[in-house]
Amino acid sequence: MESAYAVMVSTVEHVRKISNEKSINAVIVKPDTYNDILGERNYNNQESINLICIIAIILMTAGDFSYERKCGMYVLSRTSKKRNITWINKTVKVALTAVVIWGISLAFNYTNEVSLYTFNNINAPVQSLITFAAFPLKVSIRGYMALCQIIRLIMFIVLGISFFMDYKRSVALSVVILLPHVLYILKVPFMYYLSVVIPVDFNRYYIRFAGGIGMFVMPVMMIISGLVIYIIALRKWRVS
Numbered sequence: 001m002e003s004a005y006a007v008m009v010s011t012v013e014h015v016r017k018i019s020n021e022k023s024i025n026a027v028i029v030k031p032d033t034y035n036d037i038l039g040e041r042n043y044n045n046q047e048s049i050n051l052i053c054i055i056a057i058i059l060m061t062a063g064d065f066s067y068e069r070k071c072g073m074y075v076l077s078r079t080s081k082k083r084n085i086t087w088i089n090k091t092v093k094v095a096l097t098a099v100v101i102w103g104i105s106l107a108f109n110y111t112n113e114v115s116l117y118t119f120n121n122i123n124a125p126v127q128s129l130i131t132f133a134a135f136p137l138k139v140s141i142r143g144y145m146a147l148c149q150i151i152r153l154i155m156f157i158v159l160g161i162s163f164f165m166d167y168k169r170s171v172a173l174s175v176v177i178l179l180p181h182v183l184y185i186l187k188v189p190f191m192y193y194l195s196v197v198i199p200v201d202f203n204r205y206y207i208r209f210a211g212g213i214g215m216f217v218m219p220v221m222m223i224i225s226g227l228v229i230y231i232i233a234l235r236k237w238r239v240s
Contacts, residue, residue: 007031011130018127024138026128033117034129034141038203049109050152050200051181053101057156058177060097062163062170087237091161098156106149134211144203151202155219158226159196164233173229196222 011028018026036042119141126132126144139147159177163170180194192198199205199218209215 014130014133015128018125018133022127024125024127027121027124029121029124029128029141031129033119035131037113037117038129038131038145038207043201043204046109046201046204047197049105051197053105053156054159054177054197054200056101057098057160058163058170058174060101061094061160062167062174083237087234090164094160094164095157098160099153102149102153102156131207135206136211148202151219152200155200155222158223161230162226164230193218 011031015026015028018024121128122142123140126135126139126141129141132144135144137144137147162173165173177196180191181197184191184195184198196218199222202219205215205219
């Protein structure tokens, strides 16, 4: 009872402080549900789901260009002057693939969480939760969870377009992408910072780095690398 009372007092004090300091209409939120969904207890589950999603994206997008070479579609595109249309179609195909995989995983997650938890005060400011007191955006808990999913989708799309290359390079990139995480699973701790699976979970990175600049390093590197590979592939497509 003393522990529950201490939690209640701490929560009330937190809400008063946040409301006064940040002009946010914070409210008292029972933290148990969100400590589970947004806390360490759910990390392994999210990590496994994201790993499966990334593998699925790799399998469905890698080597697509190699297949087109074998079928002579490069020549067809050049003679028919439909390079740009073909490229746009390929990009849309990869984006839709990522959206479908993301949507399936999101539906699975949502169904599982709804069956286990009751979301109390989900429209309250996310700063109402002590863990997110310093979160810079004025969004609700629902909005924060949606933001995490939007960032997750963007990362999936970026990973998908990274495979606009021939089969051998796609295989090499797959190893580069997956090996650090495999080593992390095998208890090589520093591989945590090189894994591309973990940064897909924005919430985990935000909590791990306490909202500091470190949380942006790996995600930004992934996005820049993906876009660079995409641009290089586009240039090769236009001149081949």
